[in-house]
Amino acid sequence: DGGITQSPKYLFRKEGQNVTLSCEQNLNHDAMYWYRQDPGQGLRLIYYSQIVNDFQKGDIAEGYSVSREKKESFPLTVTSAQKNPTAFYLCASSMAGGSHEQYFGPGTRLTVT
Amino acid sequence: GENVEQHPSTLSVQEGDSAVIKCTYSDSASNYFPWYKQELGKRPQLIIDIRSNVGEKKDQRIAVTLNKTAKHFSLHITETQPEDSAVYFCAASRASGTYKYIFGTGTRLKVLA
Numbered sequence: 001d002g003g004i005t006q007s008p009k010y011l012f013r014k015e016g017q018n019v020t021l022s023c024e025q026n027l028n029h030d031a032m033y034w035y036r037q038d039p040g041q042g043l044r045l046i047y048y049s050q051i052v053n054d055f056q057k058g059d060i061a062e063g064y065s066v067s068r069e070k071k072e073s074f075p076l077t078v079t080s081a082q083k084n085p086t087a088f089y090l091c092a093s094s095m096a097g098g099s100h101e102q103y104f105g106p107g108t109r110l111t112v113t
Numbered sequence: 114g115e116n117v118e119q120h121p122s123t124l125s126v127q128e129g130d131s132a133v134i135k136c137t138y139s140d141s142a143s144n145y146f147p148w149y150k151q152e153l154g155k156r157p158q159l160i161i162d163i164r165s166n167v168g169e170k171k172d173q174r175i176a177v178t179l180n181k182t183a184k185h186f187s188l189h190i191t192e193t194q195p196e197d198s199a200v201y202f203c204a205a206s207r208a209s210g211t212y213k214y215i216f217g218t219g220t221r222l223k224v225l226a
Contacts, residue, residue: 031212042218043157043202050212058213090156099145099164099208104156 003027006091006105013085013112021076021108023091029103030096032074036060037088037107046089049074050096078110085112115140117205119217127225132190134220136203139184143205146179146186147214151200160201161188193224 004025013019023032034046045058049068063082068074074093078085088109092102118137126132136146144165149157163170163177163186170177174193179186186205190197200221204214 033213040221043216045213045216048213094212097208097212099206100212101147101159101162102214104158106156 004091004093004103004105006089006108008108009106011108011110013110015112016080017112018080019078019085019110019112021078021089021091021110023074023076023105024072025093025103025105026072027093027103028071029093030071031094032068033092033094033102034058034064034066034074034076035090035092037090043090046076078112085110115205115215117203117215117217119203119220121220122218123221123223125223125225126193128193128195130193132188132193132197132222132224134188134201134203134222135185136187136205136217137183137185138205138215140205140207140215141184142207143215144208145206146177147204147206148177148188149202149204151202151219153199157202190222193222195224195226198222198224 007022031050033048035043044060046064047066049055065077090107091105094100094102147162150160151157161177163179174191176189200219202219203217206214
């Protein structure tokens with residue numbers, strides 16, 4: 001289904017726990033991205049990576065961390081420092097360069113209580 | 114900083130009528146402008162895009178126009194159908210440097226049968 005997968009689809013955690021969201025792509029894309037979407041809101045960039053072993057903060061990186069050890073994988077950790085972690089998280093990937101389509105995964109809905 | 118303004122935030126049209134969504138960008142170096150459609154609970158999907166060397170692009174009932182001088186671009190949907198109901202996002206990005214998109218805040222389109 002588009003070559004980019006996220007797991008799990010729904011995730012429930014207690015406040016104070018770190019949680020890691022998975023994102024895998026088999027499109028041979030160099031660039032990967034994480035977005036957060038709140039109900040009725042737009043897409044806000046958390047982190048992005050243009051190449052393996054390199055990543056940059058987006059607009060709302062506080063309370064999140066990422067790694068890019070493999071081209072295919074870009075996991076996102078939501079730490080206990082993130083004040084409002086409940087949201088819909090979308091991962092995307094694209095070919096290198098900004099003028100290319102970003103392919104989105106199906107998303108993970110995280111609920112923290 | 115760089116931003117993309119999108120209007121209107123909500124739009125209701127009668128089935129068969131046309132819908133127009135407008136975006137304005139601030140980064141004059143932007144040269145790629147995609148439009149994404151997101152149905153409720155689903156991933157955003159690219160519906161059309163335009164590059165800065167083109168003023169207009171059409172794909173069946175969907176068209177996008179670009180005015181680089183004014184830094185405006187617009188999505189036009191003709192003969193709207195109920196399945197066009199969704200949230201539409203515009204974005205702007207550069208071909209070089211950072212690869213990130215700057216997304217607009219989204220337009221919720223409702224097509225009334």
